Amino acid sequence: MQTNVMFKNLDHSEDLKSYVQGKLDKFDKLLDNPAMATVVLSMRKFRRIAEINISGDRLNIKGKEETEDIYSAIDNVLDKLQKQIKKNKQKTRAHRGVRNDKVQTIPVEETAPGTFEPKEQVSVSNIEYKPMGVEEAIMQMDIVTNDFLVFTNAKTDRVNVLYRRKDGGYGLIQPNR
Numbered sequence: 014m015q016t017n018v019m020f021k022n023l024d025h026s027e028d029l030k031s032y033v034q035g036k037l038d039k040f041d042k043l044l045d046n047p048a049m050a051t052v053v054l055s056m057r058k059f060r061r062i063a064e065i066n067i068s069g070d071r072l073n074i075k076g077k078e079e080t081e082d083i084y085s086a087i088d089n090v091l092d093k094l095q096k097q098i099k100k101n102k103q104k105t106r107a108h109r110g111v112r113n114d115k116v117q118t119i120p121v122e123e124t125a126p127g128t129f130e131p132k133e134q135v136s137v138s139n140i141e142y143k144p145m146g147v148e149e150a151i152m153q154m155d156i157v158t159n160d161f162l163v164f165t166n167a168k169t170d171r172v173n174v175l176y177r178r179k180d181g182g183y184g185l186i187q188p189n190r
Contacts, residue, residue: 021055046070063087150175
């Protein structure tokens with residue numbers, strides 16, 4: 014995460030700056046896309062104030078905390094921001110519906126030089142497959158609701174794909190030798 018730390022009415026301290034950056038780096042796990050954090054550390058009379066603004070793709074979260082110790086103000090505001098980020102992620106998941114986290118979307122460009130076509134989206138899923146016979150694969154297909162099953166054929170030791178046809182039958186895709 015790109016971090017910008019500013020000090021107002023407070024001595025510039027590399028320790029404080031590295032402390033904030035270390036804490037904000039842990040937020041990268043929570044964020045889906047790269048983000049930028051602006052941190053303002055200030056002092057008014059006997060109060061230490063930490064203000065943090067995290068902005069990124071479809072995300073803009075602000076937090077402010079005042080305490081007598083600047084380190085506790087930073088920790089408190091980061092706790093608030095963490096709750097806001099989690100709440101925001103839950104809202105987007107609920108809005109978009111349930112998604113399989115193992116599926117990735119990768120943009121693919123298949124254009125000839127000098128022509129322009131819109132990008133297509135390819136969905137990539139990582140699956141585990143195990144050795145079994147074709148009969149066992151058909152039984153597995155009857156159990157699950159998927160339209161296809163990837164498995165290693167126990168007789169040929171090659172990856173095969175069993176799929177459900179529109180007429181209710183099954184199709185088998187196997188590689189040539």
